[in-house]
Amino acid sequence: MSTTPPMLRIRNLHKHYGSNPILRGIDLDVARGEVVVVIGPSGSGKSTLLSCINFLEPFDTGEVRIDGEPIGWCGGGEGSRVRQSERDLDRLRASVGIVFQQFNLFPHMTVLANLIEAPTQVLRIPETQARARALALLEKVGLSGKAGAYPGELSGGQQQRVAIARCLAMQPKLMLFDEVTSALDPELVGEVLAVMRRLRDEGLTMIVVTHEMGFARDVADRVVFMDGGVIVEQGPPAQLFHRPNARRTREFLGKFANTDERATTLASAPPTGDPPGPLPPSNLVSP
């Protein structure tokens, strides 16, 4: 079926903050079920790119399509475009999950309430159904016992797994991960990466911004190196990590030479705390 559009298609994306160009012409396609890892130095525009994909940050020019459907601007050429209706934007955003470095769980709600909030309020799924799905997802991320807890009572690794489950509860087409382990104590990184590894195995389409190079090498179908608001180079992990073409890529990767081993060890370590339950047969994306 050559007519199926890619899950994500980005063309010539530009974004300024004030007079600073942050994204300077990004082209990126992500196929169904593909895992793309984005690496790059601080300030290279990785977070901005993710925020533009679901239009949390409006981009200036270019095009973003999610499963074939444009998000953000619609209408004719550059001059005559108009902002998409809020209703359409909300609908498209609901189909793209994003997990943040700082978790951003809703602190005034229990874990369960965090998971059923958007499904019931946005998708209008009946509460009993949303609840059943939420409990299944909690089991999947190894937090069955924590449904009634408040986010403040959980460790960082547990909170981040709840945040992932909260996104999954919306049955997203695409998940974005923005340095989701950077705020965690080193011993909690592994349990979050283990969950992401499983999502990859279940065929979820993901874009992962990370500094965990070992993890990137393991899970990525493709690695994208960004610097200065452009994609400098991309390719399969074996090629990009071992035979990078651009000098900037080599310089960047050189800084990780020492930490590589640590990242790999952590990435493959089993999660601490409650281990994730057995893998249910159903596809995670449509439980």
Next chain:
Amino acid sequence: MDFELAVFLEVLPALAAGAVVTAQLALGAALLGLVFGLLGGLARVSGNRLLRGTSLGYVLIVRGLPLLVILLFLYYGLPSIGVLLSAPTVAVLALSITNGAYVTEIVRAGIESIDRGQMRAARSLGMSYPLAMRRIILPQAFRRVLPPLTNEAITLVKNTALVSVIAISDLLRAGVDAMTWKANTFSPFAGVGLLYLVLTIPLLVLNRTLERRYRIR
């Protein structure tokens, strides 16, 4: 000193009636002020320039004017353009317009004190701005604004004393009347002070309790 227990006890019922009027005015103005303040605060953080500007103008004008001027303008000024409001209506309106301006600032600060990541997370899940405000931001802001709101309520109770200038028989007016009628200043005023404290001290205690509870978290 001319404190006489007999006079004190004799005027107490009249003063209590005045205290009820004062409490009613304060309660009405607090509720209406909360509505003004919530709308004002939401307008103040909205993406709409006109709403933001209107709300800012409201706060600046009201905070820059003495309450007495607002009160007398509504009572004596409005009738000259054909708007005639009863004294209690003017009283509640003036008090709640003033209170609402301060509550606007409290609500704005409360909303802005919530981490921006909360709104981002809510919107990224497909929640609309109003839904995210109602379900995610305001419930969290609510706890933070409770202590300053009780503070405003105390100010409001004390501000009600000004309405005695427009012929409302509130607590202060009841005291002044009793003083003239009994030709005794100290005893009625002891009662007036006492009854104001009966109204304000519970609010002060509540304010302290809330401040302590929400500071620790």
